[in-house]
Amino acid sequence: MSLILYTGSDCELCTKAEHLLAEAGFGGEVSKIFIDDDAELTDRYGDQIPVLMRESTGEKLSWPFTASQVRDLMDG
Numbered sequence: 001m002s003l004i005l006y007t008g009s010d011c012e013l014c015t016k017a018e019h020l021l022a023e024a025g026f027g028g029e030v031s032k033i034f035i036d037d038d039a040e041l042t043d044r045y046g047d048q049i050p051v052l053m054r055e056s057t058g059e060k061l062s063w064p065f066t067a068s069q070v071r072d073l074m075d076g
Contacts, residue, residue: 006051017050024067
């Protein structure tokens with residue numbers, strides 16, 4: 001996978017982000033990590049999710065992001 005989506009359960013914004021990624025054609029490139037049961041990830045991303053990270057570079061996008069921004073992240 002080339003993108004990681006940090007997400008949480010019952011996160012409406014995360015669901016919107018997943019739909020945007022799928023509609024933009026990136027659904028198959030995304031691995032989801034749920035932060036709910038990880039104290040370190042919750043501390044890091046708890047008030048920012050959904051957060052999208054390019055695995056190879058560590059570059060991140062916080063919500064709200066657009067399909068164009070995701071393309072730029074992938075091209076970067």
